[in-house]
Amino acid sequence: MNLLAIESSCDETAAAVVTDRLEVLASVVASQDELHRRFGGVVPEIASRAHVERILPVIDEALAKAGLALGDLDAVAVANTPGLAGSLLVGLAAAKTICLAMGIPLVAVNHLQAHIYACRLAAGEDVFPCVGLIASGGHTSLYRCAGPLDFKLLGATIDDAAGEAFDKVANMLGLAYPGGPSIQRAAEHGDPRAYRFPRAFLKDENRLDFSFSGLKTAVRYAIAGPGKPDFARLDLPENRVADLAAAFQEAVVDCLVDKAFLCLRKTGLATLCVGGGVAANRRLRERLDEEARRRNVRLCIAPLALSTDNAVMGAIAIERYKAGKIEPLDLDVYPGVVRQPA
Ligand code: KG4
Ligand code: ZN
Numbered sequence: 001m002n003l004l005a006i007e008s009s010c011d012e013t014a015a016a017v018v019t020d021r022l023e024v025l026a027s028v029v030a031s032q033d034e035l036h037r038r039f040g041g042v043v044p045e046i047a048s049r050a051h052v053e054r055i056l057p058v059i060d061e062a063l064a065k066a067g068l069a070l071g072d073l074d075a076v077a078v079a080n081t082p083g084l085a086g087s088l089l090v091g092l093a094a095a096k097t098i099c100l101a102m103g104i105p106l107v108a109v110n111h112l113q114a115h116i117y118a119c120r121l122a123a124g125e126d127v128f129p130c131v132g133l134i135a136s137g138g139h140t141s142l143y144r145c146a147g148p149l150d151f152k153l154l155g156a157t158i159d160d161a162a163g164e165a166f167d168k169v170a171n172m173l174g175l176a177y178p179g180g181p182s183i184q185r186a187a188e189h190g191d192p193r194a195y196r197f198p199r200a201f202l203k204d205e206n207r208l209d210f211s212f213s214g215l216k217t218a219v220r221y222a223i224a225g226p227g228k229p230d231f232a233r234l235d236l237p238e239n240r241v242a243d244l245a246a247a248f249q250e251a252v253v254d255c256l257v258d259k260a261f262l263c264l265r266k267t268g269l270a271t272l273c274v275g276g277g278v279a280a281n282r283r284l285r286e287r288l289d290e291e292a293r294r295r296n297v298r299l300c301i302a303p304l305a306l307s308t309d310n311a312v313m314g315a316i317a318i319e320r321y322k323a324g325k326i327e328p329l330d331l332d333v334y335p336g337v338v339r340q341p342a
Contacts, residue, residue, distance in 0.1 A: 001074040002066070003321070004098065005314025006059065008091030009083025009111045010138060011035075011042045013054040016311035017066035017073075020318050022121060026065035027305075027312045030054045033178060040171035040179075041164075042137070048086030055094045062311075070102055077107040077317030079114060081334035082138070088333035096329050105326040107317035112139055112337070113151050115275030117316035118302035120148060123273075127300050131269050133260045135284075136276030136309075137163035137178075139337070140210045140256075142263045145273065148319040154263055155208025156337070162252050162278045165212035169219050169248050173241050183245045184281055190239075190246030195222050197251040201259070208263050210255055219248050253284045257291055264297055271298040279307040 001020035008014070011032040017025040032050050036042050063069065078095035080088055099106040116132040125148075132143040132151065140163075141156035160168070163180060170179025175186055197218045200211035222244060223236065236244075260272055274288060279301050292299035306313060 001318075002068060002072055003075050003077055003107075003315070003318060004059070004062070004073050005077040005109065005311040005317060006055070006091045006095050007079050007109075007111070007309060007311040007314055008051045008055065008087050009079045010087060010309060011047045011050075012309040013051050013058050014309060014311035015059045015062035016314060017062055017068060018312060018315040018318065022315055022318065024312050025068070026062040027310060028058050028062045028065065029310050030058050037177045040177050041167050042084070044084045044086055047084060048090055051087055051090035055090055059094065070098060073098070073102060073104055075105045075107055075317070075321055077109050077314045079109040079111040079314060080331060081108075081110055082337045083111055083333070083335060085333055085335040088335065092331065092333055096331070100329060105321070106329060106331060107321050107325065108327045108331060109314045109317050112141065113149075114313040114316050115302070116143065116145055116151070116273050117148060118275050118306035118310075118313040119273035119300040121312065121315060122303055122306060123300040127271055127273055129269055130271035130273045130300070131260065131263045131267060133256065133272065133274045134276045135162040135256055135274070135278035137161060137167065139276065140212070141337075142208050142259060144267050144269070148316060149323060153337075154267070155210070155259060157210040157212060159211050159213040160216065162210070162212060162256060163276070165216050165252060166278065168216055172220060172223055173236065173244055175241070175245070178277075180278060180281060183249055184283065186242050186245035187249045187283065188242075190242030190244070192246040192250035194243035195247035197222075197247055199251050199254050199258075202255060205262060208259055208266070210259060212252065212255075215248065215251055219244060249281070249283055253281070253287050256284060257287045260288070261291055261295065261297070264295070270296070271300065274299070274301045275307060275313075277308045280304050
């Protein structure tokens with residue numbers, strides 16, 4: 001079986017061709033980083049318009065790389081939740097059109113579950129049951145994942161996502177978008193103990209939630225001084241930027257690591273899968289690795305290319321297809337984090 005998977009939930013236009021044996025025949029990702037850079041974050045309307053321009057060339061390229069024509073496809077999968085409404089709609093319209101034209105089934109993909117499935121692709125099906133930590137630009141959440149299609153939300157950010165905090169703090173520090181890689185680079189030469197930033201809920205063993213907006217504000221005050229929340233970008237010396245980046249990164253990493261391992265203790269599970277763009281962070285990987293060794297936990301972090309948004313992780317649709325979960329062609333998008341209608 002050849003599955004075409006389409007991903008357009010945020011600012012990456014992606015298509016992949018995967019077989020039912022989970023062989024990846026092609027993967028194409030067209031990044032929009034350049035378009036959003038000068039705004040310091042994703043502008044939804046720009047993202048949807050860019051998806052419209054790119055979706056067909058990206059699908060064509062994936063098919064060409066796989067050496068297949070539309071007639072060789074057996075199903076099309078598309079991420080329809082969660083994400084930016086306009087962005088999701090572009091992928092969904094493309095997927096429906098191919099399904100209608102070729103008379104093949106449409107399979108829905110939950111983008112967050114797909115991020116965890118990226119770990120299963122890398123590490124094998126015995127990663128389940130596991131705790132799933134997703135840390136991306138739009139989401140930061142913890143799941144109990146009993147199987148590839150059985151996810152229960154146990155905790156989430158009550159305000160900003162971790163990746164969003166990276167992007168906004170990078171902007172404050174005059175570093176380029178996307179903020180994650182820029183802060184990671186700047187932090188290499190910084191002292192994480194130079195500033196002591198808040199770590200929300202860290203001492204609360206009853207909460208598996210996250211909060212990063214107070215941390216963002218703390219960085220802002222550290223840059224501008226107390227009582228001066230508004231500042232035109234100050235010309236910060238390089239060593240201060242490095243210290244601020246390192247201390248901020250350490251605070252985010254502390255929260256993610258602490259809550260992920262609290263979740264493992266509470267659920268009694270022994271495997272941790274980590275996905276989403278922030279999972280690309282080197283310091284986070286290092287700390288998770290240390291902690292996993294210490295606590296005898298199996299750690300599966302998606303490889304870099306599968307951590308950030310891509311369509312290969314849409315291979316989770318093979319599981320849905322096998323479970324008979326085919327969608328009607330009036331399928332809609334669900335921008336917020338809601339349960340996929342059965
Ligand atoms: O999963 P993703 O590609 O898209 C969403 O679904 O949001 O995640 C993008 C986010 C951005 O906020 C970006 O700054 C962050 O992932 N990111 C990182 C790193 N690489 C990407 N954050 C920290 N460290 C990194 N190395
Ligand atoms: Zn994502």
